[in-house]
Amino acid sequence: MNEKYKWEYYHLNPSQLPILPPPLPPECGWIYTVKAGDFLSSIARQFGIPVRSIIEANPELTPPYLIQPGQNLILPIKVHTVTPGQTLYSIGELYGFDWRDIARVNQINPPYTIRPGQKLAIPGVTCDILPPPVPPPPPACPGFMYEIKQGDTLYNLARQYGTTVDMLLKYNPGIDPRRLQIGQKICIPVPETPTCPGFMYEIKQGDTLYSLARRYGTTVDMLLKYNPGIDPRRLQIGQKICIPVPETGSEKRCLILANTNVVPKALALALLDYTENKIMVILDQVPDPVQLGTELNVYKAWLQSPQGYTVFSLYPTPQKIWAARSTPAQLLKNYNRIQISAEKETNTAQPAGPLIATGILPTPS
Known part of the structure; x- marks a missing residue:
């Protein structure tokens, strides 16, 4: 086939012509480097856009809007990416501008060669520059x-x-x-600390999680659960930890008594079993009763009912914790208050010595 017929064949069979990719969507924002002798007004005229649009796209510009050689400005104009087969003429047709203006602002000289992937500023076509995304602030320190x-x-x-x-x-x-x-x-x-279902305890010399678990009827696993981050091998004297009170059935209660100013650091618990009609009282962080009065030699728990008091004595353990278990003469549900005081051993009528702790007994279900 000679050249004449070959040319006619391709023009009569468009399907045989190479398929060109569609133009890419334009970007917005052309970076222009200020040259000696430039003013905002001259740059605006060169690119066919208002001076105000340049100022708005560059918030760092403030009156009197002076610019320096080497300074970079963002021009709010469209930026075209050349695709295979495009020419300056076809790009000008795409945007409705004279291709020679596109060549001029992009400093493209004869023979006006452009290459795929090349970025071209499109003069006179303004666009809205979106502010750069603001990185999310670092999460607040918990x-x-x-x-x-x-x-x-x-x-x-x-x-x-x-x-x-x-x-x-x-x-x-x-x-x-x-x-x-x-x-x-x-x-x-710090890991989120669960609410302490018991009381806060201050570590003393010789304390271990194992000894505390045995003393207060809980487990080492429960102590670790409610004290996240604690190092069981490095307990510090004075460190405060949560002692979780064991969960009880509907007929069992644990009462943390309110201490008085007599011994501000006293810790008093009453474990009540309404089914078995038994009560256990634990008193910790208190001095020997004699230090509260020369004639005082024991701590006593007083259960109060409308008929009067039921009393039982607490006894010290080797760990210097005072404790006692009792089965009152009346049903526990008949009592409404418990008090712990330092007393003479012979006093069994009613509280007479310094009041250490007190509490209102809960009502069983």
């Missing part, structure tokens, strides 16, 4: 700020404070775990 010390690692800190390395990274975005700096402050996210 714990406390810690200052990095010599030898600290995220792994050690996670173990020390009962959290994980992943949680430390989550609440410290951008931190480099391999390059912690002494004095650097990071967030230590």
Whole structure:
């Protein structure tokens, strides 16, 4: 086939012509570098857009709107990406502008060659520049700020404070775990602490979780559950932990008595079993009764009913905790109040010594 017929064949058979990709949607915002002698007005004329649109697209510009050579400005005009087969002429037709203006603002000289992927500013076609997305603020620290010390690692800190390395990274975005700096402050996210279903206890010399669990009728697992982050091997004297009171059935109650100013740190519990009609009283963090009065030698629990008092004595354990178990003469549900006081052993009528703790007995279901 000679060249003449070959040319006619392709024009008579459009399906044989190469298929060109559709034009890409234009972007918005052309970066222009200020040159010597430029003014906002001259740049606006060059690109066929209002001066005000340049000012609005560059909020850092303030009166008197001076610009410096080398400064970058965002021009709110469309930016076209060249696709295969496009020419300056076809791009001008696409936007309704003279292709020579496109060549001029993009400093394209004869023979006006452009290549696929090349970015071209389209003069005179303004667009709305969306502000850059604002990165979300780091999550609020659900714990406390810690200052990095010599030898600290995220792994050690996670173990020390009962959290994980992943949680430390989550609440410290951008931190480099391999390059912690002494004095650097990071967030230590403390695990959410469950509400203490019991009372707060202050650690004393010789305390262990095992001994506390046995003393207060709970388990080591329960102590760990309600004290997340605690290190059972490093209990500190004065450290306060939650002692969870064992869950009881509907006919069993645990009552934490209110202490008085006589012994402000006293801790008093009454465990009531309405089914078996038994009561156990525990008194901790109190001095020997004689320190409250030379004639006082025992702590007594008083159950009060409309008919009077039922009394029983508490006895010290080797751990210096005073305790007693009793089966009252009346049904527990007939009593309405319990009191603990320091007394003479011979006093069995009614409370006469310093009142240590008191409480209103709950009503069984």
